[in-house]
Amino acid sequence: MAFRKKPFIFVGLFAFLATWQVQASVEVSMEDRKEEYIGGKAEIQCRYTFSGVTDVVIIQWFVIQKNGGSRTRIYYTDGPQTVVDNGTGFTGRINVTRFTTSRDAEGPGPSEAILLTVEDVHLEDEGDFICQVNGMVAGINEGKTQLRVFESPEPPVIEGVHTGINADTQEPSKIAVCKARNGYPKPNITWYQNLTTLQTTASQVVITEQVTQESSGLFTVQSELHFKVSKKDKDTKFYCEVSFFVPGAVKMTESNTVNITVFYPTEKVWLRKESPDGLVKEGDTVKIRCLSDGYPPPPFTFRRKDKEDEDLPGNLDLLLLTNVSRADSGMYQCFSLDVDTFEEKVGELDLQVHHLDKAVVLLDDPVVEQGDSVTATCNAQSSLENWTAWFKDGVEVSVGHILVLQNATFNSTGEYICEVTVPSLPGLQTNGSISITVRGVPEIRDQEVTAIQGMVKKSVNLSCEALGYPKPNITWSGPGAQDWREVLKRETENSAHSVVTFTVTSDLTAICNAANDIGTSTKFFNIKAIPSTTASPKVTVTMSPYPKKVKKEGSGVIIAVIIICILLLAILGSVLYFLYKKGKLPCGRSGKQTISSEKSSKDDIIMEMKSEKSEEAVLLQGVNGEKKFPNDQ
Ligand SMILES: *[C@@H]1O[C@H](CO)[C@@H](O)[C@H](O)[C@H]1NC(C)=O
Ligand SMILES: *[C@@H]1O[C@H](CO)[C@@H](O)[C@H](O)[C@H]1NC(C)=O
Ligand SMILES: *[C@@H]1O[C@H](CO)[C@@H](O)[C@H](O)[C@H]1NC(C)=O
Ligand SMILES: *[C@@H]1O[C@H](CO)[C@@H](O)[C@H](O)[C@H]1NC(C)=O
Ligand SMILES: *[C@@H]1O[C@H](CO)[C@@H](O)[C@H](O)[C@H]1NC(C)=O
Ligand SMILES: *[C@@H]1O[C@H](CO)[C@@H](O)[C@H](O)[C@H]1NC(C)=O
Ligand SMILES: *[C@@H]1O[C@H](CO)[C@@H](O)[C@H](O)[C@H]1NC(C)=O
Numbered sequence: 001m002a003f004r005k006k007p008f009i010f011v012g013l014f015a016f017l018a019t020w021q022v023q024a025s026v027e028v029s030m031e032d033r034k035e036e037y038i039g040g041k042a043e044i045q046c047r048y049t050f051s052g053v054t055d056v057v058i059i060q061w062f063v064i065q066k067n068g069g070s071r072t073r074i075y076y077t078d079g080p081q082t083v084v085d086n087g088t089g090f091t092g093r094i095n096v097t098r099f100t101t102s103r104d105a106e107g108p109g110p111s112e113a114i115l116l117t118v119e120d121v122h123l124e125d126e127g128d129f130i131c132q133v134n135g136m137v138a139g140i141n142e143g144k145t146q147l148r149v150f151e152s153p154e155p156p157v158i159e160g161v162h163t164g165i166n167a168d169t170q171e172p173s174k175i176a177v178c179k180a181r182n183g184y185p186k187p188n189i190t191w192y193q194n195l196t197t198l199q200t201t202a203s204q205v206v207i208t209e210q211v212t213q214e215s216s217g218l219f220t221v222q223s224e225l226h227f228k229v230s231k232k233d234k235d236t237k238f239y240c241e242v243s244f245f246v247p248g249a250v251k252m253t254e255s256n257t258v259n260i261t262v263f264y265p266t267e268k269v270w271l272r273k274e275s276p277d278g279l280v281k282e283g284d285t286v287k288i289r290c291l292s293d294g295y296p297p298p299p300f301t302f303r304r305k306d307k308e309d310e311d312l313p314g315n316l317d318l319l320l321l322t323n324v325s326r327a328d329s330g331m332y333q334c335f336s337l338d339v340d341t342f343e344e345k346v347g348e349l350d351l352q353v354h355h356l357d358k359a360v361v362l363l364d365d366p367v368v369e370q371g372d373s374v375t376a377t378c379n380a381q382s383s384l385e386n387w388t389a390w391f392k393d394g395v396e397v398s399v400g401h402i403l404v405l406q407n408a409t410f411n412s413t414g415e416y417i418c419e420v421t422v423p424s425l426p427g428l429q430t431n432g433s434i435s436i437t438v439r440g441v442p443e444i445r446d447q448e449v450t451a452i453q454g455m456v457k458k459s460v461n462l463s464c465e466a467l468g469y470p471k472p473n474i475t476w477s478g479p480g481a482q483d484w485r486e487v488l489k490r491e492t493e494n495s496a497h498s499v500v501t502f503t504v505t506s507d508l509t510a511i512c513n514a515a516n517d518i519g520t521s522t523k524f525f526n527i528k529a530i531p532s533t534t535a536s537p538k539v540t541v542t543m544s545p546y547p548k549k550v551k552k553e554g555s556g557v558i559i560a561v562i563i564i565c566i567l568l569l570a571i572l573g574s575v576l577y578f579l580y581k582k583g584k585l586p587c588g589r590s591g592k593q594t595i596s597s598e599k600s601s602k603d604d605i606i607m608e609m610k611s612e613k614s615e616e617a618v619l620l621q622g623v624n625g626e627k628k629f630p631n632d633q
């Protein structure tokens, strides 16, 4: 205590001297305010200038804590002696340094300074720091710096309401709670809806705030937002923002956003066909969804308008119709019932199931006479515009549901497929088929007279192919025909193909007859025997203008012709047999003049064959009244 009293004696003495020495004074200059984070280091500078000469200068630091109120000394120095006061809360945390600063521009004397450093700033340190400079006779004065301390709050924590909120209730509903912990000084909480600030307004927004001061002296602020929600707020985002002071600034931290579940009543219900896209055809699976503008979606009931007392088995908002048929076409309805108001809403959808029935093909007669025309129709009932095309052997032969074949030929024989499609619904397709057979006199392929050069003693093949319905019957005739060997015989319902082989001995004419109920066609082969010494057994084929085709016309005429033919054949047969018996049948004949240069001994036979043929031709011309040439078929 002696240590402490001594300076006061000096103070008293010099105070007296100071009053006596009027001019002497001291100027103290300090910053008004100093700001520092809690835990930081606060430096408070005190500058003083004496107008006169000083001997002893006593400097003391006092603190008036914001909360404590009383003025407490924390430091004393008179030069040689320095005291840090015990038990002030600053003991051990402060340091004082003295130094001389450069002269003040306007200052009269040398300027000196003392710097108080407070380490590890406490919240309680907030208050006024007073620097008292006592130069005894030279004057006494003091300055003051206010120290403000800061602590940033923890980031704000927002907690939204998880339960749904009914729209358009009378009172604002609780939306969320926002908490900012441990800040100093007290932080502020601001609420945002999307990007706009919310402020308490009479009926729309109510914000309540609760501030607690922790034992540490820090503030925790909790704010609760009540908001009158409407349907349009279902996507609105809410968040809070905490603003707080820091040394020299204001800082802000935003919370996460929260959204709310808004319950609002259903005003409208409607139906939507989800699959298939586009038109619906029979056999499809149709998915119909019921939609509403309410939340949560109300329970739905599906019905058909024409069967109002029968609920369809929907699955929540989905109605699945599998393998639909045209009977499923109609107006579908979806009903929703508001459980609060018992109000019923209905949505409708007109479903059209399209169909294409099996094709019905009609044909008067599947067998048609050669040259006649035939008409077939292909019909398929459809709910949509359809398209029909006819195919034969995979080739399109006609379009439209009527098929007309004019001038039927054997080529017209075959299967015709009509294909019905619906252009607007490619999945719909059907087809039907018919078989058409053309009836007529056999038609021999390559009916020209064929001239063949055959090597003597070598075998030659003769081929004859005929089309016709009923199936042509191919027979061969010619000298020694009974010995010819048939090496190929192929027949179909309307064609026949025969190949015979025999050994060439001399020139001869072979005849292929293709006959059916309707008539006969004939083809001649002129075979010229070439002596085996001759080189190049080339087979040459030339055309002849005298082929034959016989058509039966009227049973009487036909019978007459047949009888004449049989008679002629009998005569020819017996002549040939006679010659054969006498060993005098060496060669065949032809109507071709160039090949008919024969030995004189066989001239009579040649003449006979020629005359027979011309007779027959004349006869036929007379009977039919018209010439028949192979090219006319
Ligand atoms: C301060 O207290 C310490 C012990 O707590 C003591 O040693 C010291 O002398 C005291 N100083 C003054 C100036 O009272
Ligand atoms: C005061 O300053 C000195 C030297 O700068 C340092 O060693 C000491 O730790 C400081 N004391 C306090 C309490 O800060
Ligand atoms: C907020 O934003 C959402 C979409 O971002 C919007 O749907 C909603 O209407 C907005 N709310 C307000 C009140 O502007
Ligand atoms: C907090 O709100 C008060 C009152 O509106 C205002 O004076 C103060 O400056 C605000 N604090 C911050 C950090 O914005
Ligand atoms: C909030 O929105 C997210 C997606 O933005 C969503 O997943 C979540 O379910 C919503 N929460 C509520 C309560 O609406
Ligand atoms: C679809 O329905 C038709 C008759 O409406 C029936 O013949 C057919 O077998 C059904 N198909 C399937 C896959 O159930
Ligand atoms: C579909 O084809 C039938 C004949 O097969 C025809 O009678 C009917 O008019 C066609 N329907 C449409 C819409 O073209």
Ligand SMILES: *[C@@H]1O[C@H](CO)[C@@H](O)[C@H](O)[C@H]1NC(C)=O
Pocket: 406, 407
């Ligand atoms: C049928 O064929 C004959 C002879 O080939 C011909 O004169 C006639 O014009 C044809 N008729 C039609 C409708 O094609």
Ligand SMILES: *[C@@H]1O[C@H](CO)[C@@H](O)[C@H](O)[C@H]1NC(C)=O
Pocket: 409, 411
């Ligand atoms: C019949 O078909 C054959 C080939 O198959 C062809 O050479 C001939 O010209 C066709 N005839 C007619 C009249 O179409």
Ligand SMILES: *[C@@H]1O[C@H](CO)[C@@H](O)[C@H](O)[C@H]1NC(C)=O
Pocket: 417, 419, 429, 430, 431
């Ligand atoms: C005819 O219809 C059947 C089944 O409907 C189909 O399998 C066939 O491919 C069709 N034929 C043609 C030529 O379109």
Ligand SMILES: *[C@@H]1O[C@H](CO)[C@@H](O)[C@H](O)[C@H]1NC(C)=O
Pocket: 459, 460, 461, 487, 488, 499, 501
């Ligand atoms: C005649 O036909 C038969 C059977 O097709 C064949 O083996 C033979 O070689 C043919 N002969 C001649 C000369 O073409």
Ligand SMILES: *[C@@H]1O[C@H](CO)[C@@H](O)[C@H](O)[C@H]1NC(C)=O
Pocket: 473, 474, 475
């Ligand atoms: C075919 O001709 C042969 C010989 O003339 C005869 O035996 C047979 O009965 C005929 N067949 C038919 C189907 O006319």
